[in-house]
Amino acid sequence: MFIRRTLPLLVSAIFGVALIFQFFIPHPASKSFYNMMLDWLIIVSAFTYLIAVQSTVELHITKIKRKVEGWQYSIIVLVSLFVTALLGIFGGAFMPTTLWMKIFHNVKPTDTTPLMYTYLYMQMPMQSTIFSLLAFYMASAAFRSFRARSFDATLLLITAGIVTIGRVPLGEFIYKGLPDVVEWILKYPNMAAQRGILIGVQLGIIATSIKIILGIERKYLGGGK
Amino acid sequence: MKKIFFFILSISLFILIFSQEKPILTFLGEDTPDSIVKNFTIDASDIPNDGGGGIELKWDSPEILKDWFISIIRIDEDGKRVLLTTDIPILSKQVRDVNSEEEPDRVIDSKGYNYWGILSKKFITEELLQILLDTFDFKEGLYSFNDDTFFVLSKTQMVYSKASWFNFLRLAVLISLIIISLTFLYYLNLAKKGKDLYIRKINGLDAVEEAVGRSTEMGKPIMYILGIGYVTDIPTIAGLTILGRVAKKVAEYETKILVPSYDPVVMTTAQEVVKEAFTEAGRPDLYNKNDIMYITQDQFGYAAGVDGMMMREKPGAIFLQGLFFAESLILAETGHSIGAIQISGTTETAQLPFFVAACDYTLIGEEMMAASVYLQKEPMMLGSIAAEDFLKVIIMSILVLGFLLSFLGSGLKIEFFKNLFDILYQALQV
Numbered sequence: 001m002f003i004r005r006t007l008p009l010l011v012s013a014i015f016g017v018a019l020i021f022q023f024f025i026p027h028p029a030s031k032s033f034y035n036m037m038l039d040w041l042i043i044v045s046a047f048t049y050l051i052a053v054q055s056t057v058e059l060h061i062t063k064i065k066r067k068v069e070g071w072q073y074s075i076i077v078l079v080s081l082f083v084t085a086l087l088g089i090f091g092g093a094f095m096p097t098t099l100w101m102k103i104f105h106n107v108k109p110t111d112t113t114p115l116m117y118t119y120l121y122m123q124m125p126m127q128s129t130i131f132s133l134l135a136f137y138m139a140s141a142a143f144r145s146f147r148a149r150s151f152d153a154t155l156l157l158i159t160a161g162i163v164t165i166g167r168v169p170l171g172e173f174i175y176k177g178l179p180d181v182v183e184w185i186l187k188y189p190n191m192a193a194q195r196g197i198l199i200g201v202q203l204g205i206i207a208t209s210i211k212i213i214l215g216i217e218r219k220y221l222g223g224g225k
Numbered sequence: 226m227k228k229i230f231f232f233i234l235s236i237s238l239f240i241l242i243f244s245q246e247k248p249i250l251t252f253l254g255e256d257t258p259d260s261i262v263k264n265f266t267i268d269a270s271d272i273p274n275d276g277g278g279g280i281e282l283k284w285d286s287p288e289i290l291k292d293w294f295i296s297i298i299r300i301d302e303d304g305k306r307v308l309l310t311t312d313i314p315i316l317s318k319q320v321r322d323v324n325s326e327e328e329p330d331r332v333i334d335s336k337g338y339n340y341w342g343i344l345s346k347k348f349i350t351e352e353l354l355q356i357l358l359d360t361f362d363f364k365e366g367l368y369s370f371n372d373d374t375f376f377v378l379s380k381t382q383m384v385y386s387k388a389s390w391f392n393f394l395r396l397a398v399l400i401s402l403i404i405i406s407l408t409f410l411y412y413l414n415l416a417k418k419g420k421d422l423y424i425r426k427i428n429g430l431d432a433v434e435e436a437v438g439r440s441t442e443m444g445k446p447i448m449y450i451l452g453i454g455y456v457t458d459i460p461t462i463a464g465l466t467i468l469g470r471v472a473k474k475v476a477e478y479e480t481k482i483l484v485p486s487y488d489p490v491v492m493t494t495a496q497e498v499v500k501e502a503f504t505e506a507g508r509p510d511l512y513n514k515n516d517i518m519y520i521t522q523d524q525f526g527y528a529a530g531v532d533g534m535m536m537r538e539k540p541g542a543i544f545l546q547g548l549f550f551a552e553s554l555i556l557a558e559t560g561h562s563i564g565a566i567q568i569s570g571t572t573e574t575a576q577l578p579f580f581v582a583a584c585d586y587t588l589i590g591e592e593m594m595a596a597s598v599y600l601q602k603e604p605m606m607l608g609s610i611a612a613e614d615f616l617k618v619i620i621m622s623i624l625v626l627g628f629l630l631s632f633l634g635s636g637l638k639i640e641f642f643k644n645l646f647d648i649l650y651q652a653l654q655v
Contacts, residue, residue: 025390
């Protein structure tokens with residue numbers, strides 16, 4: 001119980017308070033402490049990737065074993081995972097690749113490592129593909145939201161219509177002052193609403209942080225109240 | 226013959242290069258033609274409230290020098306010279322000697338420094354800079370270099386950079402922090418004593434049971450997406466709290482919950498939360514660790530993975546609770562396309578319109594933070610909500626006061642209110 005509950009709560013409380021004090025102390029000693037915390041965070045994060053690999057491998061091996069629908073894709077996932085890892089371990093991400101050159105003395109550095117090649121010519125195009133879907137999703141979501149079924153939706157439709165037209169040259173062509181109207185909508189009513197939400201969010205963050213430091217909020221420990 | 230020719234050519238070139246007269250920096254005397262130039266001085270002082278790594282240099286800018294430039298050389302107490310800046314207009318009036326910690330020649334805490342200012346009407350050359358940095362023995366006065374350039378050197382007193390133990394610029398933050406903390410402690414204490422505190426209805430959280438029930442009736446699983454935040458992000462912690470409640474309902478209804486994760490630590494925490502919730506509901510046998518899985522830490526890779534899972538598993542209810550960015554609409558629209566009931570929540574204002582458009586219920590900003598209180602209904606938790614509301618009243622009062630003072634001071638030009646506004650502005654400035 002002490003290891004699972006009390007100790008983590010103590011660690012949270014002590015380091016939470018220490019980092020609040022750190023914010024007000026500009027002395028190099030305080031900065032060193034903060035940098036040390038960041039280093040610890042990086043070290044701990046590095047180990048958590050082992051958990052990620054273990055979870056992925058376990059999940060996909062189970063799928064292959066049980067021959068669940070689409071199990072063939074799990075083979076692709078596992079092969080991609082290990083091939084990419086091997087490319088990274090033996091090929092490195094950037095030049096010069098010291099390990100590779102230590103093993104194969106006659107290999108000279110080149111501009112693109114195999115790992116960077118997979119990143120630039122496989123991963124990035126796939127990322128861009130998914131990101132580009134956003135345009136179509138925006139259109140479909142806007143179509144649904146802007147149907148004037150209620151007063152609120154009508155208001156939204158009118159405002160969105162003004163902002164959309166005012167942001168393109170056609171708006172200025174129709175009425176010269178339209179871009180200024182759009183600017184006003186974005187700068188005042190829109191910004192006021194956003195700031196209202198942000199003030200609430202920041203107070204909520206402070207409240208949660210205080211509850212974590214005081215040990216009232218314990219959900220982040222996993223389970224329990 | 227050729228060899229002799231090349232030999233003669235080389236010798237000639239050698240003689241030509243080395244026989245050229247090198248420009249010499251000549252000291253013309255301490256008197257300058259203009260008294261303003263002679264009286265030009267630089268004041269160096271430690272930058273307060275820093276980590277001891279900065280010195281500020283200031284000087285007056287007489288009208289007669291408006292077309293002049295200044296270059297500054299720093300000399301530390303060991304005699305090491307470093308070029309701070311070259312050819313900045315005198316009109317700039319100040320420069321700060323601050324460098325990043327990676328810079329080996331940065332100003333160091335408790336070390337003494339002198340600064341030499343070099344005034345010139347033209348940009349000074351690399352050659353001259355090198356002479357000044359390497360060999361020249363400084364003496365205040367007028368110098369000539371390359372016939373047409375004149376310099377006046379002015380040295381500061383030895384100045385020491387000192388590290389501060391408190392940043393007074395953040396005093397307003399400290400006072401706010403103390404007020405906020407005391408308010409929270411006061412209301413937590415009130416709640417502890419059993420005072421009845423009210424929390425308004427949050428539709429999105431009341432719909433949890435409906436969503437889980439509907440999904441169970443349809444024989445479909447529930448999907449819970451925690452976004453792309455880390456466990457250090459407060460919205461992710463709020464999402465984990467709501468997950469506990471949803472997972473408990475899932476266990477009670479004997480259905481299945483899928484939690485695709487972006488971060489391994491969040492995944493591990495989510496596994497613990499779900500396991501505990503299933504145990505609380507008396508159904509630990511239904512818990513499957515592999516239902517809370519890691520996807521990837523690539524933003525759009527994660528979106529693609531979760532979208533694929535939605536299309537295959539066709540969940541009846543989807544919860545999007547946590548930190549979301551550009552992938553929010555990709556996830557929410559896919560969820561909408563499969564006809565799932567969707568309950569979303571995030572603190573990212575840029576993503577809220579997308580969620581409102583694509584989801585059935587949306588927890589807006591602080592509602593998400595309040596979810597843990599709303600779901601647990603513990604008196605101590607309710608205390609924090611009451612404290613938040615009290616602080617909101619204070620913030621709104623300051624906003625209204627600021628508006629009124631600004632209107633009366635700057636709008637109606639009443640000096641008294643303008644001064645009051647300036648005082649308020651200074652007090653709140655960080």
